[in-house]
Amino acid sequence: MKSFNARFYGNPRVYLGLIWLAAVVIVAVFAGVFAPRDPFAIVGQPFLPPGSEGFLLGTDSLGRNVMAGLIHGARTTLMIAVLSTVAAVAFGTVLGALAGYYGGIVDDILMRLTEFFQTIPWFLFAIVLVAILSPSAMNLVIAIAVVSWPPIARVVRAEVMAVKAREFVQAAVVAGQRDMGILFGQILPNTLSPLIVTGSLMVATAILIESALSFLGLGAPGQMSWGFMIGAGRSFLRDAWWLVTVPGVVILLTVLAINLIGEGLNDALNPRLADL
């Protein structure tokens, strides 16, 4: 059997994904260095096409620098996506673990709750949540996390139920370990691989939700984001194609990169017999 590293890094698609994602993360972290000025500042004439003097990607309807918008938008978008995923994974894991470990009535209650959340169309639910809570970065994180945790809870529950039946868990019971020690010390570390895969793919979904909400004008006010740029540029699609196209392509590439990495993780963590 090849090692995890050989299977993960030996995959050329993973390389492409990692390169793009690393670039986006670096830009997001050092946004102030790459584009020191406020992305909302008017810095030139409106509707300058890409390649104009000083504006690599042109300017928008108010004369704001599109490049600066992209750089600062990466920061907002990634932060909201990562935080909401972390929140969803944490909540979903705890709920799924408790349901899977205790079974019976606990399982019934927690799983009915999960199903309740799953039956509501998730995007409408997210819109309603942001509308009620009022748009802000924090509330976007909450809304995205609330609609994202049920699949995590289901994955963790199924894994916990499978691992729970293994003999080393019985051995821990026999040794006198307490329930929480068994659940968090013995069982959960053995459910990590599907969790990592689901979680990494969820970051991509979160980026899409955040962009869609921002497009609808429900994004964090005062913070540049990719979805907001598309929303602001959509009325000028025929005159200034780059206002929509450039952030759209960036979203596409980032989501694709994360999916490539997620799939690479999946192939590396769960090798099938066919790929032996």
Added chain:
Amino acid sequence: MSDPVLDIRDLHVALPAWSDRRHAVKGVSLQVNPREILCIVGESGSGKSIMGKSIMGLLPAPHVHADRGQILFEGRDLLTLGADQMRAIRGGRIAMIFQEPMTALNPLMPVGRQIDEVLEVHTELDGSARTARVRALIEDVHLPDPDRMMRSYPHQLSGGQRQRIVIAMALALEPALIIADEPTTALDVTTQAQILHLIKELQRKHGTSVLFITHDFGVVAEIADRVAVMRQGEVVEEGPADDVLVRPQHAYTQALVAAVPGLNPRGRPAEVAPPLLEIRNLVRTYRASGGLFSRGGREVKAVQSVSLSIPKGSSLALVGESGSGKTTMAKCVIGLERPDSGDILLDGQPMTGISRAQMRAFRRDVQMVFQDPFASLNPRQKVGEIIAMGPVIWGTPRPQAMAEARELLHLVGLQPEAADRYPHEFSGGQRQRIGIARALAVKPKLVVADEPVSALDVSVQKQVLELLDDLRRQFGLSMLFITHDLRVAATVCEEIAILQRGVIVEQGSTAEIFANPQHAYTRSLLDAVPGRDWISGLPAAE
């Protein structure tokens, strides 16, 4: 003597580049003669199954493939045949019997139809002729009521009956050669004895040659005409069964034969100690809930009113076939299951009818050695932590617990440095030693061992049994030893209780039961021990 049916010449089977060795089979040459049963015997990793698969063209290509040698069958080299020619040979001229009959049969088709299908594909017979042939085949394998049997689905049959159907399918086209890959390993001892008898009888009747792959020298003694012993992809010894079994030449064969557990019961200790564990009228019934819309479910009486006791420092073997309730008993004693009624007393203290918190106090006193050495160790914990876990939970300071874990590793015959490694770096036998060290770490009074050696190779099995025995004496432990194998029970336990369908049918000292079995079921178990006559003829160990 006429030409061999199967002639394997200098066969090499290569493994993928990243595996730990280059070849699974290295230069094997073997012949199977007409009307002969050749047993290939070896431990896990010896390449015996890969060889069976390469004859059938079932190697997982392209990573595992034969890269040198020939397999000559009826004058043709099987390694050079195309897929279509190979398919014709597989169904018609060479048949295979697998280890697990349930997976070899289609669960959605009556078994009669499955045999019929083989005939339909490979012969010109019309419908009524085929039906007659199917009935004859089912009668051949001694299944009762052939007409009903033909309409039965696989899940309606027992394991032994399913294996008979698979044998009937294998015989349907009168093949020249049958390859049987551990066909009785998944079966109970008594069923195994019947199936072995059947294979031998049919082989004589039809004049078929059989290549029989097994790990069990007892089975070899029952069935083989000739034996080939394999180790690490090479044949180390080959010859007539009588020679190899009674006068093994190669050191490896001698070691394997010596490791076969004998039928020499151990004596009873002179003084009778007070009982440590007492079980009185234990009952455990499983109820399958009928679901939301049906009333009442099925009931399975796993354990019905069992009583037994184990004196201090003594060991008792609970022997039974699958479904006898022996594992349920073990789980009740260890506290993983609650009995429906009855009492379990440890040192006079009741372990039943108490709360979970009170139960926890008994965890130190009763420990378990599990069956599967691969599933019973957490793959993400280091060995030292696995062993030290119990003591740490019970208040031993961590550094001291780790030091004790190293001592225990030394005691069970491993390097103390093993504490810093992960379980996957160890072999099955080594893992079972780690499992034993874990059980001893909290200094229990009673160890429950649930089939601790059934997943191990025979030579490793012997070492682990000896280790258990040594440690038991050293620590003055009592042991409840659960097994399906009377041979193993005889080697480690002074007393035996025979369990059948949740009831103890016979109980007493090992020596008495072996010398003078009272119950018919005990006698049938003893008779079913594979290679019984041969084992009794072996010089007694020690």
